[in-house]
Amino acid sequence: MTPKKLDLLQGTLDMLILRTLQWGAQHGYGISQTIRAHSADALQVETGSLYPALHRLEKQGWVNSEWKQTESNQRAKYYRLTAAGRKQLAAERARWEQLVAAIAAVMREPRPEAWP
Amino acid sequence: MMFRRRRERDLDEEIQTHLRLAEQDRIRHGESPQDAAQSARIEFGNVTRVKESARDVWGWRWLDRLVQDIRFAFRNFARNRVSAAIIVFTLAVGIGANTAVFSILDAVLLRQPPYRDPHRLVSIVDLQKKIGGRAVFFDLYNDYENWKQNSRMFEGFAASTWAGDFGRTLSGNGPARRVPALPVTVEYFSVLGVPALLGRTFQPSDRQQACTLVLSHEFWRSLNGGQKNLIGKLLRLDDRDCTVLGVMPPTFAVYPSVPSVVWTLMPAPPRPDQFGVFVIGRMKPGVSAAQAQRELVMLHYQLHRHDRWGELMEPRLYELQSEFTWLTGHNLRLSLIVLFGAVSIVLLICCANVSNLLLSQSLARRREMAIRASLGSGRVRLLRQLLTESLLLSATAMALGAALAWAAVGYFRIANPVELPPATVVKVDGRILAFTVFLSALTTLVFGLAPAWKTSRIDLNTALKASGRSSSQDTGGQRLGSFLIVAEVALTLVLLTGAGLLIRSVSQFGAAPLGFQPDGLLTAHIELPKAAYATPEQKARFCDNLLQHLLATHEIREAALSTALPIYGTGPVSALVVEGRPEPRPDAVIDTGTQTVTPDYFRVMRLQLTKGRLFDERDRAGSEPVAIVNEALVAKYFPHEDPLGRHIRQFDGPETRRTWLRIVGVVTNEKRTPVTNEMSWADTPGMYLPWLQNPQSSAALLFRARGAGLPAMSLFQQAAGDPDVTFSDIDRMTHTVAKLLAYPRFRAVVLAAFAVLALVLAIVGLYGVLSRLVARRSREIGIRMALGAQQSSVLMTIGQQGVLLTGIGIALGLLSVWALTRLLVALLYGVGATDPTNLALVTLLLLAAAAFATFLPARRATQVDPMIALRDE
Numbered sequence: 001m002t003p004k005k006l007d008l009l010q011g012t013l014d015m016l017i018l019r020t021l022q023w024g025a026q027h028g029y030g031i032s033q034t035i036r037a038h039s040a041d042a043l044q045v046e047t048g049s050l051y052p053a054l055h056r057l058e059k060q061g062w063v064n065s066e067w068k069q070t071e072s073n074q075r076a077k078y079y080r081l082t083a084a085g086r087k088q089l090a091a092e093r094a095r096w097e098q099l100v101a102a103i104a105a106v107m108r109e110p111r112p113e114a115w116p
Numbered sequence: 117m118m119f120r121r122r123r124e125r126d127l128d129e130e131i132q133t134h135l136r137l138a139e140q141d142r143i144r145h146g147e148s149p150q151d152a153a154q155s156a157r158i159e160f161g162n163v164t165r166v167k168e169s170a171r172d173v174w175g176w177r178w179l180d181r182l183v184q185d186i187r188f189a190f191r192n193f194a195r196n197r198v199s200a201a202i203i204v205f206t207l208a209v210g211i212g213a214n215t216a217v218f219s220i221l222d223a224v225l226l227r228q229p230p231y232r233d234p235h236r237l238v239s240i241v242d243l244q245k246k247i248g249g250r251a252v253f254f255d256l257y258n259d260y261e262n263w264k265q266n267s268r269m270f271e272g273f274a275a276s277t278w279a280g281d282f283g284r285t286l287s288g289n290g291p292a293r294r295v296p297a298l299p300v301t302v303e304y305f306s307v308l309g310v311p312a313l314l315g316r317t318f319q320p321s322d323r324q325q326a327c328t329l330v331l332s333h334e335f336w337r338s339l340n341g342g343q344k345n346l347i348g349k350l351l352r353l354d355d356r357d358c359t360v361l362g363v364m365p366p367t368f369a370v371y372p373s374v375p376s377v378v379w380t381l382m383p384a385p386p387r388p389d390q391f392g393v394f395v396i397g398r399m400k401p402g403v404s405a406a407q408a409q410r411e412l413v414m415l416h417y418q419l420h421r422h423d424r425w426g427e428l429m430e431p432r433l434y435e436l437q438s439e440f441t442w443l444t445g446h447n448l449r450l451s452l453i454v455l456f457g458a459v460s461i462v463l464l465i466c467c468a469n470v471s472n473l474l475l476s477q478s479l480a481r482r483r484e485m486a487i488r489a490s491l492g493s494g495r496v497r498l499l500r501q502l503l504t505e506s507l508l509l510s511a512t513a514m515a516l517g518a519a520l521a522w523a524a525v526g527y528f529r530i531a532n533p534v535e536l537p538p539a540t541v542v543k544v545d546g547r548i549l550a551f552t553v554f555l556s557a558l559t560t561l562v563f564g565l566a567p568a569w570k571t572s573r574i575d576l577n578t579a580l581k582a583s584g585r586s587s588s589q590d591t592g593g594q595r596l597g598s599f600l601i602v603a604e605v606a607l608t609l610v611l612l613t614g615a616g617l618l619i620r621s622v623s624q625f626g627a628a629p630l631g632f633q634p635d636g637l638l639t640a641h642i643e644l645p646k647a648a649y650a651t652p653e654q655k656a657r658f659c660d661n662l663l664q665h666l667l668a669t670h671e672i673r674e675a676a677l678s679t680a681l682p683i684y685g686t687g688p689v690s691a692l693v694v695e696g697r698p699e700p701r702p703d704a705v706i707d708t709g710t711q712t713v714t715p716d717y718f719r720v721m722r723l724q725l726t727k728g729r730l731f732d733e734r735d736r737a738g739s740e741p742v743a744i745v746n747e748a749l750v751a752k753y754f755p756h757e758d759p760l761g762r763h764i765r766q767f768d769g770p771e772t773r774r775t776w777l778r779i780v781g782v783v784t785n786e787k788r789t790p791v792t793n794e795m796s797w798a799d800t801p802g803m804y805l806p807w808l809q810n811p812q813s814s815a816a817l818l819f820r821a822r823g824a825g826l827p828a829m830s831l832f833q834q835a836a837g838d839p840d841v842t843f844s845d846i847d848r849m850t851h852t853v854a855k856l857l858a859y860p861r862f863r864a865v866v867l868a869a870f871a872v873l874a875l876v877l878a879i880v881g882l883y884g885v886l887s888r889l890v891a892r893r894s895r896e897i898g899i900r901m902a903l904g905a906q907q908s909s910v911l912m913t914i915g916q917q918g919v920l921l922t923g924i925g926i927a928l929g930l931l932s933v934w935a936l937t938r939l940l941v942a943l944l945y946g947v948g949a950t951d952p953t954n955l956a957l958v959t960l961l962l963l964a965a966a967a968f969a970t971f972l973p974a975r976r977a978t979q980v981d982p983m984i985a986l987r988d989e
Contacts, residue, residue: 047160077130
């Protein structure tokens with residue numbers, strides 16, 4: 001277990017999944033591994049969150065799924081980004097960047113001189 | 117469902133793939149196959165949890181949970197079969213009985229009659245000012261004319277009458293028969309605002325025609341099954357040809373509610389100042405009843421400024437529907453209100469009992485709830501489980517209760533135990549069904565959810581340790597339960613008292629001596645065609661012949677004629693003048709009845725002669741006019757004098773002078789039912805006139821037969837020797853008396869049924885509370901017995917509790933009885949509202965039942981084995 005394990009912000013997992021799928025169709029295990037690898041092991045997605053999230057995205061029509069063979073020739077359920085999903089990802093990314101910028105601005109802001 | 121299964125399989129496979137891929141990855145990174153499989157699984161976490169939350173996304177879970185909840189609820193009911201059945205049955209009875217009674221109440225008292233703008237219709241009746249109370253006298257025909265011409269507040273007036281015998285003889289359509297024919301004025305149907313179904317109703321030009329008719333739907337159907345082309349045809353009534361103008365719709369009905377009836381045009385009476393009519397008025401829109409009443413009173417005094425009617429009477433307005441209800445049964449309104457009150461009490465007791473049962477279950481289930489909570493069931497989840505159970509209970513009860521209401525209302529419509537006002541249609545009322553269902557659902561919800569609410573407040577540890585017994589929270593439930601029992605006992609006492617009073621009234625009323633002998637007395641109605649028997653001699657000769665022929669037959673032993681049917685017969689019709697005393701004032705109270713009888717009347721009735729003589733052959737046309745009076749008249753007018761030989765006459769006002777009658781005899785009283793109160797007997801001052809001095813063409817035939825059965829109609833026809841004379845309504849006097857009792861008896865039986873139901877419920881409730889007490893304290897009882905307490909002292913402890921609850925309940929009940937039974941006074945006969953015997957009996961009954969309910973749990977307490985009770989932890 002990595003000591004620096006981070007908890008995901010509410011709603012962030014959906015964005016990460018959509019982002020991961022931008023590079024191509026992927027199965028559930030693959031998605032969790034990708035997120036882990038790209039975050040240098042800092043983000044470990046719980047399966048208890050991953051699968052409900054995948055199913056939720058599918059229900060909302062942002063991803064669709066089909067059963068395909070893996071490289072190791074096993075049957076797995078692959079998720080693929082839909083057009084709506086792409087739009088959603090763009091929206092979430094924009095919102096995320098605003099949020100980060102805003103938080104960063106607050107964190108950088110020096111202490112006010114005097115309280116009104 | 118197919119779709120859902122496939123999803124489920126997909127999810128399974130997806131998770132398996134995940135585990136396999138993770139395992140292979142680990143092997144690739146150098147772990148041993150066993151380690152890899154295990155750590156992949158550990159890393160994955162709880163497979164079931166993952167599945168559940170993934171499934172949640174697709175929204176099937178609620179359905180799953182519902183099915184699960186329902187299944188669990190049924191398992192729970194199966195485990196507590198008796199209490200579930202009691203809850204459902206109790207609620208069903210409460211819902212059913214309430215809905216049925218209210219449906220009848222609604223149909224009779226609340227729903228408007230099917231006339232146009234019924235709220236503007238009023239009846240106008242005269243009140244005898246000296247007596248007060250409810251107005252019961254017909255208005256005079258000249259009042260009707262006066263109002264019609266001079267009123268500004270009213271759109272129109274209509275008059276009708278049902279005084280005396282309103283039958284007519286229909287001939288030329290099969291054998292001659294009597295048909296009810298109500299004389300009405302031209303505006304009758306237009307004032308009520310109901311058009312004819314076929315043809316038309318009366319119009320002013322019809323007054324020029326000899327005789328016109330409007331038929332009720334049922335009468336029309338009874339003529340050759342109802343032919344459309346009957347309109348404009350002739351029917352022969354009382355030897356006159358009458359033109360049929362129209363047929364009314366089947367829903368049209370007015371008082372008196374005879375379904376098969378014809379309406380004829382009322383001819384203008386020869387003496388409009390002496391002819392009584394029932395007047396219906398339609399007020400103009402926006403006119404209040406008080407304004408209308410003021411105007412009519414003013415017009416009344418203008419017209420009667422100088423006559424006796426102005427001194428004696430004053431018109432009163434009543435809403436038409438309530439007037440019809442009153443005419444149908446003077447106590448119908450009160451009876452329905454009393455029954456509805458009773459059934460509401462039953463509903464309250466039902467709800468209290470169900471609350472109690474659910475409460476005791478909730479205490480028993482605290483442990484179960486605590487265990488489930490500690491195993492991770494959320495509060496919402498527990499709440500939903502209990503909600504499902506409660507709703508299931510009330511839904512089942514609702515279905516049963518609705519069925520019960522439908523059955524009861526169906527029975528009421530078919531059996532017709534009570535005469536209802538005209539145009540009353542009783543059907544199950546959806547609103548009250550909804551209300552009672554709401555109330556019972558509320559009860560089950562509030563008390564059904566109690567355990568979940570408690571669970572959220574108590575410390576799981578304590579609850580689990582306490583093993584669902586004797587923790588401090590228990591006392592709250594116990595206190596509430598005790599309170600409910602006290603209320604139940606009090607309400608039950610009220611119901612039992614009411615039922616007891618009504619039952620005693622009916623039996624006293626039925627057993628009251630009538631003054632005459634109804635057993636074996638038979639009655640029939642006889643009607644002579646007016647044209648063929650026009651003169652007094654013709655009538656007298658016919659009646660003499662008829663009685664002789666009847667007595668000559670083998671079947672008839674005794675027979676007599678009278679102008680009044682016993683019991684219903686003559687109430688007060690006039691005041692009395694005694695010769696040698698000043699003439700009564702014009703507003704003298706109308707108190708004396710008059711009836712014409714043949715000489716054998718007193719023997720046939722078994723009335724006793726106390727003074728003087730009966731009528732005999734001396735009393736005929738042309739001889740000295742005589743009268744026999746009853747003891748009530750003597751008591752009122754000759755309290756310390758000898759009435760024999762005194763002269764009296766009816767007083768109809770100073771302007772009329774009847775002949776003086778010499779009193780020749782005094783007979784004992786026969787009981788009559790007064791107009792204003794159906795549940796009482798009156799000794800009306802009365803005088804009897806000899807038939808031969810006043811022969812009539814319509815009479816009640818009173819006779820006693822040799823055989824047990826009713827004689828055939830043909831016997832009378834033969835004795836009469838004239839096919840145009842009609843006989844009808846052959847009946848036993850005992851049956852007539854029983855009919856009078858039927859309605860009060862029905863009322864008493866229904867109230868008694870409710871009272872018994874309440875008693876059973878209260879006893880079940882008391883039993884439940886005490887049983888719970890015993891169960892809760894069995895450890896304490898065990899300890900006390902181990903320390904040497906006697907069985908009797910244990911019995912006392914529990915017994916005390918029962919006696920205490922019942923005692924407080926009875927005390928509160930007695931207070932309520934004192935306040936509530938006064939409402940019943942009008943329904944009582946021969947027993948006071950706070951009759952001590954009745955109260956004592958009812959209290960004893962309640963105590964005995966309570967003792968029974970207390971004894972069983974108390975005995976169980978004495979049988980507690982100290983060893984078992986102490987070990988049972």
